[in-house]
Amino acid sequence: MPYAADPNASPTDPRPPRQPLPHSTHRLATLALAVLTLTLGACGGGGDDPPAQPLSTTTAGCELDGTTGGEAVVLPGDPNAPEQATGYAPKSTVYSKTYMAVTNNPMSTKAACDVLKAGGTAVDAAVAAQMVLNLVEPQSSGIGGGTFIMYYDAATKQVTAYDGREMAPAGADENYLRWKSATDQTTPTPTAIRSGRSIGTPGTLRVLELAHGEHGKTAWKDLFMPAIKLATDGFAIPPRMAAAITGTATVANIKRDPEMAAYFLNADGTPRAVNTIIRNPALANVFTAVAVGGADAFYKNGPIAQAIVDKIQTTYDGNTTAGVTTLSDLANYQAKSRKPVCTTYRQYEVCGMPPPSSGGIAVAQILGIVENYEMSRYAPTLVDKNGGRPSVLGAHLLGEAGHLAYADRNKYVADTDFIGLPGGSWESMVNKPYLRQRADLISTVGSMTTPVAAGNLGNVPLAPSSVDEHGTTHLSLHDKYGNVVSMTTTIEAGLGSYHMTNGFLLNNQLTDFNADPAPGGVLVANRLQPGKRPRSSMAPTLVFKRNADGTRGDFYMTTGSPGGATIIQYVAKTLVASLDWGMDAQQAVSMIDFGGSNGAGSAMIVGGEHPNVDTSTPAGGQPGDNDPLVKGLRNLGHTVNIAAQSSGLSAIIRTTIGSSTTLVGGADPRREGVVLGDTFKP
Numbered sequence: 001m002p003y004a005a006d007p008n009a010s011p012t013d014p015r016p017p018r019q020p021l022p023h024s025t026h027r028l029a030t031l032a033l034a035v036l037t038l039t040l041g042a043c044g045g046g047g048d049d050p051p052a053q054p055l056s057t058t059t060a061g062c063e064l065d066g067t068t069g070g071e072a073v074v075l076p077g078d079p080n081a082p083e084q085a086t087g088y089a090p091k092s093t094v095y096s097k098t099y100m101a102v103t104n105n106p107m108s109t110k111a112a113c114d115v116l117k118a119g120g121t122a123v124d125a126a127v128a129a130q131m132v133l134n135l136v137e138p139q140s141s142g143i144g145g146g147t148f149i150m151y152y153d154a155a156t157k158q159v160t161a162y163d164g165r166e167m168a169p170a171g172a173d174e175n176y177l178r179w180k181s182a183t184d185q186t187t188p189t190p191t192a193i194r195s196g197r198s199i200g201t202p203g204t205l206r207v208l209e210l211a212h213g214e215h216g217k218t219a220w221k222d223l224f225m226p227a228i229k230l231a232t233d234g235f236a237i238p239p240r241m242a243a244a245i246t247g248t249a250t251v252a253n254i255k256r257d258p259e260m261a262a263y264f265l266n267a268d269g270t271p272r273a274v275n276t277i278i279r280n281p282a283l284a285n286v287f288t289a290v291a292v293g294g295a296d297a298f299y300k301n302g303p304i305a306q307a308i309v310d311k312i313q314t315t316y317d318g319n320t321t322a323g324v325t326t327l328s329d330l331a332n333y334q335a336k337s338r339k340p341v342c343t344t345y346r347q348y349e350v351c352g353m354p355p356p357s358s359g360g361i362a363v364a365q366i367l368g369i370v371e372n373y374e375m376s377r378y379a380p381t382l383v384d385k386n387g388g389r390p391s392v393l394g395a396h397l398l399g400e401a402g403h404l405a406y407a408d409r410n411k412y413v414a415d416t417d418f419i420g421l422p423g424g425s426w427e428s429m430v431n432k433p434y435l436r437q438r439a440d441l442i443s444t445v446g447s448m449t450t451p452v453a454a455g456n457l458g459n460v461p462l463a464p465s466s467v468d469e470h471g472t473t474h475l476s477l478h479d480k481y482g483n484v485v486s487m488t489t490t491i492e493a494g495l496g497s498y499h500m501t502n503g504f505l506l507n508n509q510l511t512d513f514n515a516d517p518a519p520g521g522v523l524v525a526n527r528l529q530p531g532k533r534p535r536s537s538m539a540p541t542l543v544f545k546r547n548a549d550g551t552r553g554d555f556y557m558t559t560g561s562p563g564g565a566t567i568i569q570y571v572a573k574t575l576v577a578s579l580d581w582g583m584d585a586q587q588a589v590s591m592i593d594f595g596g597s598n599g600a601g602s603a604m605i606v607g608g609e610h611p612n613v614d615t616s617t618p619a620g621g622q623p624g625d626n627d628p629l630v631k632g633l634r635n636l637g638h639t640v641n642i643a644a645q646s647s648g649l650s651a652i653i654r655t656t657i658g659s660s661t662t663l664v665g666g667a668d669p670r671r672e673g674v675v676l677g678d679t680f681k682p
Contacts, residue, residue: 062113062676064106086240086646088609088669090386093586096663096677098480101125102650104140104473104562104673105238108132111226112477113676120218122477122485123151123211127220129475130208130489131227131287134504135280136235138495139244140473140562143286143298144308144506145491146203148353149211150340150540150558154482157552159351159542160214161340161360164207165533166200166509167333171324174517176528177510180321188321192515194253196312196323198497198508200534204489207335209295215483224291231284231503234277240672242274244494253498256320260500283503298330304502305330311501340542343430345371348579349544349552354426358413359488359539359568361426365405366572368435369442370397375580380591386669387583387591389612392632393444398576399596399604399638400442402569403452406598409568411454414525415533422457429457447637450602472538472562476650478663478677484652486540486558488567509534537564539571543579559589559651561668566605569595570647578653586666589649592629593670601639606630609644609670646670657682 094100101112111132112125120128126149134142141147149162168176177192179185188195212220245254245264251271255261263280265271272278286304289297298304305327312323341360342351345367352360378394380387408429412422422428438455441448472490490507491497497508512534517527526535540560545553557578561570570593577588593607606629608615614627624630624642633640649668654661662682667673 061678062110062117064110064674064676086243086670087644088611090611091586091590091667091669092385093584094665094675094677094679095657095682096665096675096679098663098678100476100478100652100663100665100675100677101129102476102652102665102667102673102675103129103133104475104648104650104668104671105133105136105240106672106674107136107230107235107238108475109674109676112475114226115218115223116477116479117678118218120223120479121215121481122479122483123149123208123215124218124223125477125479126475126485126487127208127212127216127223128226129477130204130487131224132230133473133489134283135227135230136238137241137473138505139241140491140494141204141489142491142496142504143204143290144202144496144501144504145489146200146507146509147207147487147489148357148359148536148538148540149207150351150353150486150542151211151215152484152542152555152558153215154484154555159340159342160211161338161353162207162211163336163338163353163356163533164203164210165356165536166203166507167329168200168510168513168528168530168532168534169323169325169329170332170530171326172510172528172530174527174529175515176324177513177515178517189319190253190256193493193508193511194256194498195321196314196325196497196499197321198492198511199312199323199325199499199506200509201325201329201333202308202507203333203335205290205295205298206333210335210337220294221291224287228284228287228291231280231287234279236275237272237278238672239274242271242276245271250495254495257498257500260498260505263500263503280503286502286504299333300331301327307501308506311499311506314499341426341430343368344546344550345575345579347546348556349546350575351542351544352539353536354416355413355421355535356415356533357536357538358409359537359571360541361413361429362405362409362537362568363539363541363571363575364430365408365435365438366398366401366568367575368430368432369401369404369439370576372436372439373397375576379581380577383581383583383587385586385590386610386612387577387587390592390594390629392629392636394576395594395604395606395629395633396444396447396636396638397442398569398573399594399633400448401439402572402596403448403450403598403602404438404441404455405568406596407452407454408457410598412457412525414527414535418529418532419525445636447633450596451598451600472564472567472648474540474560474562474648474650476558476560476652476665478558478652478654482555484542484555484558486542486560488538488540488560488562490536490538490562512536537567539567541571541575543575555654557585557651557653559649561647561649563645563647565597566593566595566645566647569593569597569605570645570649574649574651578651584666585651585653585664589651589666589668593645593647594629596638603639603641604633605641605643605645606633607645607647607670608642613642615642648673650675
């Protein structure tokens with residue numbers, strides 16, 4: 001795979017020396033807050049294979065149309081889902097000339113787009129968007145969590161995987177989530193998730209700083225200004241944030257943390273309602289400190305780090321198990337650059353995250369398995385802006401490939417700094433002959449019995465393990481230089497660990513480890529160890545065309561999603577929808593969510609929130625039996641779960657319309673996201 005610089009690439013660095021954003025006015029000298037209005041100007045275009053003139057000059061230029069992302073009507077979804085399902089609001093395809101931003105909230109998309117409009121890079125836009133997301137989508141991500149970034153540098157054609165995954169404290173042991181101590185073998189309270197034991201050392205700020213140091217153009221401090229202004233002036237609570245803090249059990253958990261209760265609840269203990277204006281001066285102060293002092297202001301011995309440690313070790317009324325994170329754990333945390341998982345799929349090259357994420361390997365395996373079938377024969381019918389109606393065999397093949405990929409993931413994949421992969425590399429898990437053998441296990445006339453066994457990749461004395469991972473949000477960003485960011489970021493479950501400090505929530509990411517390190521006496525790869533990073537399913541993905549000689553060609557597509565362990569299924573169906581079935585970015589992300597994982601009696605999902613799924617119950621039948629896809633899958637022997645899904649997919653496809661190179665964007669109808677850029681109507 002081509003990882004080195006393209007010898008034919010231009011030697012010109014598309015990133016001029018860093019400078020403040022045009023016309024920005026600010027003064028950041030101390031932790032005392034000083035915020036003035038940030039106004040962003042516009043610059044011209046460029047990049048690898050610079051886009052030609054568009055078909056129209058009617059542009060929106062990062063302007064929102066007043067949308068708040070729609071109403072949040074909570075639907076009956078999977079109880080194990082990371083966040084509540086909040087319906088489906090159809091969206092239209094967006095076209096842009098040179099730059100584009102897609103996030104899961106209009107305000108964060110606006111912040112990212114303004115940076116791109118002013119000439120910033122995709123990484124610059126990611127920093128600005130993440131800080132705003134910490135305010136408007138705090139239930140999903142923030143500086144108290146972790147992040148994976150896939151970055152494409154257009155000048156060198158290199159892809160870098162940046163790992164900002166949370167890390168277990170040095171003082172933890174393999175039973176850290178299982179019981180309080182070797183002498184007190186009772187479970188952490190109130191639960192492993194809601195205790196200090198679940199909190200990993202955050203990685204988001206460190207990984208953003210690392211990526212920005214290598215690929216940023218806009219001054220670091222300027223990228224915090226939109227979030228500082230929002231936190232100071234206030235913003236209207238978005239629908240999904242309001243939905244995330246409702247419910248009897250949720251409110252009870254919020255009340256365990258006085259700071260969290262003061263922020264999310266009214267004085268009478270009820271949750272703040274949608275569109276309530278809320279301010280977060282404590283977080284504005286943190287952002288100001290980090291804007292001036294870099295990530296060290298967060299991680300090194302100082303008031304922010306001390307507050308994090310104190311919060312993790314707080315027991316309140318004595319009924320919460322304390323964590324053992326120390327100032328040294330924070331000070332010693334490092335983000336890492338890793339070699340991406342890049343494989344071929346038909347005429348494309350697909351690149352994803354390596355371990356500790358399992359997403360890149362699992363998506364590559366699913367694609368490698370279905371590559372043995374002519375998937376174009378099984379395309380959806382009646383394709384509209386919602387993606388049409390998937391065929392039974394198309395969904396079946398992807399579901400079966402998912403069963404097989406999850407089986408390998410569950411047994412073999414963990415933090416490779418601690419547990420090596422079979423053969424010493426992910427290549428052994430994605431090579432074509434091996435995946436052909438796995439594909440041979442699939443029948444087109446019946447489903448597998450789950451759980452299926454992992455593939456034989458040598459004598460590996462590990463037991464399979466499966467943990468229901470949660471949370472998250474995703475960003476897709478393309479700058480005018482041709483650089484691309486695909487970034488998935490998380491605090492794990494909705495509202496994380498329910499621990500808040502200085503206006504931000506701390507993750508519960510350590511519950512992505514297996515609590516029992518050796519079920520049945522056989523060690524699992526994803527057991528907790530000091531300093532280890534838990535396995536993830538996050539799958540930020542980049543797709544490239546392949547040159548005639550097999551080398552990496554031009555950028556074609558980026559996608560990714562939140563959704564916990566189902567992320568892999570969401571991303572795989574979106575890739576096949578585009579690469580095999582020819583859908584545009586909006587159609588591909590809008591299409592019915594479907595796929596399969598692996599476990600005892602594991603069900604295929606078919607997202608019942610979608611308008612093209614009939615969830616009604618016929619006389620004497622099951623819910624969904626009136627739907628051709630659901631009924632067809634059941635006839636093949638699948639157990640089908642039609643619960644509403646809460647994916648948050650986004651996609652950007654770079655294509656040609658007429659004679660013009662154009663960016664085509666899509667945001668998931670199941671969330672509040674929007675697409676912005678130097679848009680036009682073709």
